[in-house]
Amino acid sequence: MNKLLKISAVSLLAFGAYGVQADTLSDVQDKGSVSCGVSKGLAGFSAANSAGVWTGVDVDVCRAVAAATLGDASAVKFVPLTAKERFTALQSGEIDMLSRNTTWTITRDASLGLNFAGVNYYDGQGFMVKSSLGIGSAMDLGGAAVCIQAGTTTELNLADWGKANGINYTSVVSDTNAQTLSNYDAGRCDVLTTDASGLYSMRAASKDPSEHVVLPEIISKEPLGPVVRQGDDKWFNIVRWSLNAMITAEEVGVTSATADVVSNNPERERLMGRSGNTHEYVGLSSDWTYNIIKQVGNYSESFERNIGLNTPIGIARGVNALWTQGGILYSPPFR
Amino acid sequence: MKQLKSIISILNNNELRGYLFQAIALAAIVLMAYIAIDNMFINIEARSIHTGFSFLNNRAGFDINEFLIDYSPESTNLRVFYVGLLNTIVIAIVGIFFATIIGLLIGIARLSNNYLISKLAGGYIELFRNIPILLQILFWYNLSLIIFPHPRKSFEFFDAIFINKRGFYVPKPIAEDGFLFVVVALIIAIIGVIAMIKHFKKKHEKTGIYTSTFLYSTLLIIGLPTITYFIMGSPLHLDYPALKGFNFKGGMVFSPEFTALAFALSVYTATYIAEAIRSGIEAVDKGQKEAAAAIGLTPVQSLKLVVLPQALRVAIPPTINQYLNLTKNSSLATAIGYPELMSAFGGTVLNQVGQAVEILGMTMLVYLVISLIISLTLNIVNKKMSIKGR
DSSP states (O other): HHHHHHHHHHHHHHSSSSSTSHHHHHHHHTTSEEEEEEEEEEETTTTOOOOOOOOEEHHHHHHHHHHHHHHTTTTTEEEEETTEEEEHHHTTSSEEESSSSSSOHHHHHHHSSSSEESEEEEEEEEEEEEGGOOOGGGGGGGGGEEETTTTSSSHHHHHHHHHTTTTEEEEESSSHHHHHHHHHHTTTTTTEEEEEHHHHHHHSSSGGGGGGGSEEEEEEEEEEEOOOEEEOHHHHHHHHHHHHHHHHHHHTOOOHHHOOOOSSSSHHHHHHHHHHHHHHHHTOOTTTHHHHHHOOHHHHHHHHTTTTTTSSSSOOOOGGGGGGGOOOOOOOOOO | OOOHHHHHHHOOOHHHHHHHHHHHHHHHHHHHHHHHHHHHHHHHHHHOOOSHHHGGGSSSOSSSOOOOSSTTSSSSSHHHHHHHHHHHHHHHHHHHHHHHHHHHHHHHHHTOHHHHHHHHHHHHHHHHHOHHHHHHHHHHHHOOOOOOOOGOEEETTTTTTETTTTTEEEOEEEEOHHHHHHHHHHHHHHHHHHHHHHHHHHHHHHOOOOOOOOOHHHHHHHHOOOOOOOOTTOEEEEEEOOEEEEEEEESSSOOOHHHHHHHHHHHHHHHHHHHHHHHHHHHHHHHHHHHHHHOOOHHIIIIIIHHHHHHHHHHHHHHHHHHHHHHHGGGGGGGTTTOOIIIIIIIHHHHOOOOOHHHHHHHHHHHHHHHHHHHHHHHHHHHHOOOOOO
């Protein structure tokens, strides 16, 4: 499957029409849907629920873009991808955007022909062990077998961290999140390492979450965000500002419930497209931001609905709170 | 008018027309390849994807848990390529070795006169041949993780062999000074055996007196190195695995990924080899055996001199084809994370570097070369085995 996708991606590069990158917006409007690359199932970020509906904070970014461009947040075609498949799928034009807990790094941004459109979750790599091991710190992990997913920044961070701290370990690599988790559950390894958000998500999905401990050490910066192909600035702007609209909406205090309420806050009115003409600059209709907020909600709504403290995943806002509330979430102004 | 006629007559010429159409077909293929490659470069350029092979000298930065040559995250991507290639070759050799043994046994069992044995062999073939190989690999891998115990509760044998979820741990032989003599002794013994067999064969042809060399050969091959070993004062010691902290340290370890992959590939490919062997033996006419018996050959001689040479001629080509398949199927290891070429280089490096065309191109080239080498071997063997014209 995996190989098939890669081969087809290479052949797409070879036989794909000249200049497919030209205008993703028109392509999307012609198709009537946004093809969005997501994970193969990471609860709270992108996972299909029992009714087959995709939910999660990453999924909400896809939906926001669909709402902005097509006026319908449900007009998304979700393409589940493994970590190894994701960039090839985007490069080859199989998907229009990637929103799959993907870390923004200079190598990926500058050498893969891709652009990161922002950060929708500030993460960091952590470790999870079984409580029965009685370990309280990652520094005690010398000699452990570590389960890890292939083709991720996690793999690189772990090697760096092991070297810097003189900790030897054996890595056990798997292709998918599911296999990594099942290896950890089966005891193939002692430790599971990935982004902390992923650890919380996996712990929540396990049979008995109290059996697992997430260790306090965070060993890397993992800014996760949506990715688009380089060379289509119009589409890049749309994705970037769809995400920014959700963040700004939280800042100015507008939710899906209050999207219709006209206020006397000028920035809020500009954001909702009821004054100014910023919509012309991004090339969309004036209700594009209204559709995002009305149908998907603001950043806080998306966060609390999918991964917040009242969900099984139970992540506190932490650094992902707005800059006005002690976090680092910051959108440039709608002006 | 005359010219036109001559052109028409050329077009009507069967041979020329044949060449013409072949030339057109060839030109079409070349054109298509050209358009494809050109288009690829245009698309890569347009998307400003980094190209070239400079990534091979960059630091890999990630860990690989099984390697035959020195490897650390400080090594280059090119090193990953070699590590992966060696792992592919290892899994191919181990797989081919076991697949051949199992295949041979099952193939012969299938022809047994014993009802139970032949039906069991038949059942084995039907079962394993008809389940997709990827499924079998995942099945054995996940099964091994379920049935084997945690390192602290390992299955133990003689305090030397340990089996748990993290792998099979066996003592690692470490050669000391003087072990070279044992190896030399073994080589001398093998040369001696070959010379002896040649000698007795000549004698057999000259005088008709047959001498069995089996006993002498075994004695020589086992005896000479053993004697040398003790004369040199046992120049070999074993490094035993021992539980330290989380896991076993020391000794030799076969990881569950390696074991499951080797097992699945052997068991699966063996079914095809068994069928090849059976078809080979069945292809030899019954009359041949009867004729051999009629001229006074013993059953062993009849098998060795009459049946096998003809059976192998039929069985070897499809068997080598299966070796080829096994080697290619080893790339399915990517599903369980055994770091062979496709997984370590075509997978992890590809994702860290992102240059699909270069990396997949290199990977494909390797499989192509391995396959071509195996099929070249097949052709040579086939030529040797084919019926010599008289």
